[in-house]
Amino acid sequence: MTAAMTSAGSRPPATGESAETQSPEQAAHGAARRTVGRVAAAVGPMLSALAVAVGVWYAVTYLVLAENRRFMLPPVHQVLEVSVLQSSHMTPMLQALWLTVQVAVLGLVIAVALGVTQAIVMVQSRWMERILYPYAVILQTMPILALVPLLGIWLGYGFGSRVVVCVLIALFPMISNTLFGLQSPSAAAHDLFTLKKASRWQRLTKLQLPAAVPSIFSGLRISAGLSVIGAIVGDYFFRQGPVGIGGLLDVYTQRLQTEDLFTAIGLASLFGVVVFSLFATLDRAVVGHWYGMVRR
Amino acid sequence: MSVDAATLHAPTADILAARPSTLLMRGVCKTFSTGTVALTDVSLEVAAGDLVSVVGPSGCGKSTLLRLASGLDAVSGGTIQVNAAATSFVFQEPTLLEWRSAQKNVELIDELRGVPRAERRRRATEALELVGLTGFERQFPRQLSGGMRMRVSLARSLVAEPDLALFDEPFGALDEITRLRMQTELQRIFRLKQFAGLFITHSVSEAVYLSNRVLVMSGRPGRIVADIAIPWQYPRPPELRYQAEFAALTGQVSAALEGGHE
Numbered sequence: 275m276t277a278a279m280t281s282a283g284s285r286p287p288a289t290g291e292s293a294e295t296q297s298p299e300q301a302a303h304g305a306a307r308r309t310v311g312r313v314a315a316a317v318g319p320m321l322s323a324l325a326v327a328v329g330v331w332y333a334v335t336y337l338v339l340a341e342n343r344r345f346m347l348p349p350v351h352q353v354l355e356v357s358v359l360q361s362s363h364m365t366p367m368l369q370a371l372w373l374t375v376q377v378a379v380l381g382l383v384i385a386v387a388l389g390v391t392q393a394i395v396m397v398q399s400r401w402m403e404r405i406l407y408p409y410a411v412i413l414q415t416m417p418i419l420a421l422v423p424l425l426g427i428w429l430g431y432g433f434g435s436r437v438v439v440c441v442l443i444a445l446f447p448m449i450s451n452t453l454f455g456l457q458s459p460s461a462a463a464h465d466l467f468t469l470k471k472a473s474r475w476q477r478l479t480k481l482q483l484p485a486a487v488p489s490i491f492s493g494l495r496i497s498a499g500l501s502v503i504g505a506i507v508g509d510y511f512f513r514q515g516p517v518g519i520g521g522l523l524d525v526y527t528q529r530l531q532t533e534d535l536f537t538a539i540g541l542a543s544l545f546g547v548v549v550f551s552l553f554a555t556l557d558r559a560v561v562g563h564w565y566g567m568v569r570r
Numbered sequence: 571m572s573v574d575a576a577t578l579h580a581p582t583a584d585i586l587a588a589r590p591s592t593l594l595m596r597g598v599c600k601t602f603s604t605g606t607v608a609l610t611d612v613s614l615e616v617a618a619g620d621l622v623s624v625v626g627p628s629g630c631g632k633s634t635l636l637r638l639a640s641g642l643d644a645v646s647g648g649t650i651q652v653n654a655a656a657t658s659f660v661f662q663e664p665t666l667l668e669w670r671s672a673q674k675n676v677e678l679i680d681e682l683r684g685v686p687r688a689e690r691r692r693r694a695t696e697a698l699e700l701v702g703l704t705g706f707e708r709q710f711p712r713q714l715s716g717g718m719r720m721r722v723s724l725a726r727s728l729v730a731e732p733d734l735a736l737f738d739e740p741f742g743a744l745d746e747i748t749r750l751r752m753q754t755e756l757q758r759i760f761r762l763k764q765f766a767g768l769f770i771t772h773s774v775s776e777a778v779y780l781s782n783r784v785l786v787m788s789g790r791p792g793r794i795v796a797d798i799a800i801p802w803q804y805p806r807p808p809e810l811r812y813q814a815e816f817a818a819l820t821g822q823v824s825a826a827l828e829g830g831h832e
């Protein structure tokens with residue numbers, strides 16, 4: 275669609291017999307060729323890199339590793355045969371991934387709600403900011419590993435603790451980005467609201483929060499990526515109840531099921547990439563629309 | 571309002587003096603908590619139908635003067651009386667909300683006051699028409715030029731129907747051509763609305779062209795060192811700027827500015 279339009283726009287100026295001599299099929303054909311070309315240009319380098327990686331993989335498996343150590347890096351086709359294409363292997367992995375997705379989504383929702391709320395509280399007064407911000411920073415810098423035993427004692431070793439780990443990991447970018455956005459309006463903009471005797475609520479809803487929307491969405495992008503990591507880390511540490519993809523990683527390692535380990539790593543990474551792309555796109559769309567640059 | 575006063579009476583000096591002043595400052599001083607003495611003993615008076623300019627070197631306390639007049643800051647000494655149902659403030663930067671269209675930016679003031687939507691829309695449309703932005707209502711600030719953004723800012727200030735209009739170097743950041751055009755626009759609006767205007771600028775020719783009185787401030791701490799009446803009737807043609815009498819008055823203001831520096 276877009277390609278067809280561009281090609282029509284960039285058609286060379288008609289000479290003599292004019293553009294009508296070019297049949298619609300020809301034009302469509304040209305457009306299709308161009309689209310293919312563009313996709314190839316975008317995906318080509320990625321595919322070449324993938325091909326190189328697979329090549330290196332095979333080289334390491336067969337040339338570097340001795341036969342008795344080949345389990346460390348099973349060849350690609352073996353990973354596909356033994357694991358990816360076996361529904362008896364794939365089904366539990368997909369179920370585990372689904373559980374991890376739930377942890378990540380719930381963790382992200384809680385992190386967003388808490389982060390935005392805390393930032394709003396902090397922006398209400400310098401004092402609140404001075405009291406709360408140091409704790410936010412401590413939370414961010416504290417190694418989660420140090421909290422794991424305590425969380426286990428408090429909340430048990432199941433779903434709840436997984437979500438909490440996810441929240442702890444994803445929270446800080448929401449706080450700091452929202453706070454930055456809430457503080458972004460100029461002194462003059464605040465003067466305008468003061469002159470018009472705006473209430474605190476009006477200042478928040480008509481000046482600070484709208485000004486923070488772009489930063490909130492870039493915080494969301496970062497936190498979404500972290501929530502994936504948080505969910506997998508949570509699964510890994512807290513194993514009671516149904517297993518998540520992070521738990522499976524450990525199971526496969528223990529049992530030396532390296533084919534399944536690779537598949538699980540691949541699935542976890544794919545999940546991360548999907549979430550990242552989704553929120554990056556959302557971020558761009560919202561911010562563009564916010565400033566009227568994207569017309570509806 | 572005072573439109574009638576201005577049209578019914580001949581503008582002789584004593585009748586002008588008898589008009590109630592919209593803004594009256596007496597012996598105003600301002601010392602900041604940092605110890606900076608920004609203003610000392612400033613007295614001035616602005617009545618409806620007056621457009622008074624204040625010129626002075628940068629940092630002499632011009633913005634402080636406006637902040638005091640608007641009530642954004644409190645005086646350290648002296649008194650300020652304001653007889654105005656509504657006061658408007660135009661900042662040096664357009665200070666628009668980037669996520670709102672031109673129309674929505676102008677509606678903001680009425681939104682804060684709780685004016686019903688239909689009414690607020692009508693008033694914003696009118697104000698935008700007044701500043702020559704009909705057709706640009708749906709544009710966002712980023713899609714507008716600097717001059718147009720300042721027009722939106724002007725429209726936003728006019729929507730409140732101000733009796734007292736305060737301007738803090740509103741055209742200072744605009745290019746020369748746009749600036750001259752905006753001066754003409756402001757003059758037209760002023761003639762129509764007859765508010766009491768206090769206009770801060772660092773441009774002598776802008777002050778002389780726009781106002782009927784020019785106050786010259788000394789360097790910090792700011793004092794008023796000269797009060798120069800500008801005699802010409804409105805509307806003033808743009809060509810006035812190239813005439814000898816105009817040059818004579820700008821010369822007089824500049825000389826007062828130079829004197830105030832020492």
Ligand SMILES: Nc1ncnc2c1ncn2[C@@H]1O[C@H](COP(=O)(O)OP(=O)(O)O)[C@@H](O)[C@H]1O
Pocket residue numbers: 602603604606607608626627628629630631632633634635790
């Ligand atoms: N809030 C403030 N606290 C301390 N000093 C200030 C404050 N606002 C302005 N000043 C000082 O007061 C003086 C006058 O400032 P201002 O009124 O902005 O000058 P102008 O608008 O003429 O350039 C300057 O020296 C400035 O640094």
Ligand SMILES: [Mg+2]
Pocket residue numbers: 632633634738
């Ligand atoms: Mg200033």
